[in-house]
Amino acid sequence: MDAHDALQHRENIIESCVIQARHLHTLRRVPIFMTALCRVRQGQKRLQWDEQEMLAGPQHLVLMPAGRELGVSNFPGAQGHYIADVVSFPVSVLRQFMARYGEQFARSAPGHVNTELCVRLDKQTRQAWDQLLVALNSGAPAALCTHYGEAVLLCLCLSGQAGPLLMGRNDPLSERVQRLMMSNLSKDWTIAAAAHQLNVGESTLRRQLANEDASFRSILENVRLAAALQRLQTSSDPIGEIASACGYASPSRFAVRFKTHYGLSPRALRAAI
Structure with a gap:
C-alpha cells in the first residue's frame, strides 16, 4: 500500500x-x-x-x-x-x-x-x-x-x-485542504504544492478559499496547532518532538503560537494532564 x-x-x-x-x-x-x-x-x-x-x-x-x-x-x-x-x-x-x-x-x-x-x-x-x-x-x-x-x-x-x-455536509474546498495538510504535517506546505495535489490552479485555490472566508496560511496554522493539541493530550512525546512533527522548526515559536491560539502554553497543558 x-x-x-x-x-x-x-x-x-x-x-x-x-x-x-x-x-x-x-x-x-x-x-x-x-x-x-x-x-x-x-x-x-x-x-x-x-x-x-x-x-x-x-x-x-x-x-x-x-x-x-x-x-x-x-x-x-x-x-x-x-x-x-x-x-x-x-x-x-x-x-x-x-x-x-x-x-x-x-x-x-x-x-x-x-x-x-x-x-x-x-x-x-x-x-x-x-x-x-x-x-x-x-x-x-x-x-x-x-x-x-x-x-x-x-x-x-x-x-x-x-x-x-x-446538516450542510457539502465538503467545502477548505476541508479538502485541511485533510491534505493533515496527511503530512511536517511538510513545508506552499499554496502551489497544495494546488498541484488538489488539481486546481493556484489562483483558483486562493479565490475559492477566500469565498469560504478562509486563507491558506490560516488553515495551515490551525491544522498544525490542532494536531499538536491532540498529540499533547494523547501521547507522552516530548514537546519539541511534537512541534517538529507538526511542522514547526522552532519549539519556542510553536509554544508562542500555541498559547496565542489556545490561551494555554504546551507546558501548562502537559502539567494539567
Whole structure:
C-alpha cells in the first residue's frame, strides 16, 4: 500500500482516542477538522459555541461538527481525573450514512432541527455508543466499527438530535485542504504544492478559499496547532518532538503560537494532564 492509498484508507475509517487530565484546564478556539462525538467518563466538560454554553457529563453526548470552533474547559471529577472518549467520523462515513438514511433524517423531526451540541443520552444511544467503543478498542474490522458508528448516528437521528452533525455536509474546498495538510504535517506546505495535489490552479485555490472566508496560511496554522493539541493530550512525546512533527522548526515559536491560539502554553497543558 503506497502513501496515497494509506491516507485514503485512514480517511475512511472511524477512529477513537481517550483524553485525560488531572487538573482543570481551558482551551479557547479549538478547531474541529473531522466530525466527532465525545462522551465524558469522569468529570465534566464545559462547551462554548455561538454565544451558548453548556456543561456535559457522563449522561451527555457532545456533538463536534467539522468546521466548528469551540471553547472547551475540562473539569476533573471526584475521583481526581477528567477522562473522555472521542470518536471521529470521516466525511466518507457521514456521506454513506446520509445516502442510506437521509430520508429518515428528514422525517425524524419535521419543522425542527436540533442545533444543540450537547445532548442527553437515551437508552438506545448509550447502548450503541458502548458497542461502538467495544468494537474500536478490541480492534474489530473497520466494516464492523462503521456499522456500530452508523448505529449511533441513527439513534441520534431518530431522536431528532443529529442536526449539527449532518446538516450542510457539502465538503467545502477548505476541508479538502485541511485533510491534505493533515496527511503530512511536517511538510513545508506552499499554496502551489497544495494546488498541484488538489488539481486546481493556484489562483483558483486562493479565490475559492477566500469565498469560504478562509486563507491558506490560516488553515495551515490551525491544522498544525490542532494536531499538536491532540498529540499533547494523547501521547507522552516530548514537546519539541511534537512541534517538529507538526511542522514547526522552532519549539519556542510553536509554544508562542500555541498559547496565542489556545490561551494555554504546551507546558501548562502537559502539567494539567
